Amino acid sequence: MTTALLIACGGGSSDSPEPTIVSMDDISVRKIGIDLVNIANEPVDFYIRENGDSNPLFDDGNQVSSNPNYDNQYHGISWTSAAPMRIDIGIQDTNSQTIQTEVNDVVLNDTEKLWAIAWQDGGELTLSTDVELPAPLEDKYRIRVFSIADTWVQIISTFVSTSEVKKGTFSPHMTIENCSGELYLGANPTDICDLDIGKSYLLIVNGEDLLLAAEEK
Structure with a gap:
């Protein structure tokens, strides 16, 4: 049911504007988003339901996307x-x-977005989730890393920083000044020059190579 508020402006003059009708639905609507990412090396279907719904999660009515490999849908x-x-x-x-x-x-507040990543862990289909945390910096690349294998991430810039990222986990933010020559996954130099400077990204990696980069926003 839609409830409306009548908001009158001014006094009783005949020149007064018409009352403004404001829908309560417009005032109270809340929104979240889920980025559905598949890096499982096979097509995967995603299902979402509101917690507490009596219908089975894998009911056809709860399917929201069918993702080919290396695909990201919203x-x-x-x-x-x-x-x-x-x-x-x-x-x-x-x-x-x-x-x-x-x-x-999974609990999400208004305007929050979520990563939902399908991947293979030792041959088993696995799902990992985390709230998106955009933190862009002007004239810099801001990244987090999700890895499907234990790895070390090194940034060689004004300062040298090294971070361990365990498989199936999301790293804290890291900052890169130059798109080439600064980021290393394990021992491998990784170029991110296809990304836009001044934005925040999640890099999805296999431990040594970049599989997919998606903006956090």
Whole structure:
């Protein structure tokens, strides 16, 4: 049901403007977004439902995308309750539709966005999630790293910094001044000159090589 407020302006003069009608739906609507990323080396279907929904998570009505490998798709959700949104996210292999995994009761507040990454961990289909944390800096590259294998990330710039990133985890932010010659994944130099300076990115890597870069925003 839509509730409307009538907001009158001015006094009783015949020249007074007409009342403005403001919908409560416009005032209270809240939105979140989920970036659905597949690096599992096979097609994957993503499912999302509101936590507490009695329908099975992997019901056809909860499927929100079917992603080929190395694909990133976006899914938005709107609601009007003052409470945060609680969702369950699942993935299923597209071909056999027999392999499933899920993450339950993910809590997101208004305007927040989430990474949901499908990947293979020792041959097992795996799902990892984390809230997006954009932190752009003018004239610099701002990155976080998600790795599917244990790795060391080194930045050789004005200062040298080295960070360990465990498989299946999201690193803290790192700052890079030049797109070439500063970032190393393990022992491998990694070029990010295809990215836009002044923006914030998640780099998805296999430990030594960059698989996919997506903007956090």
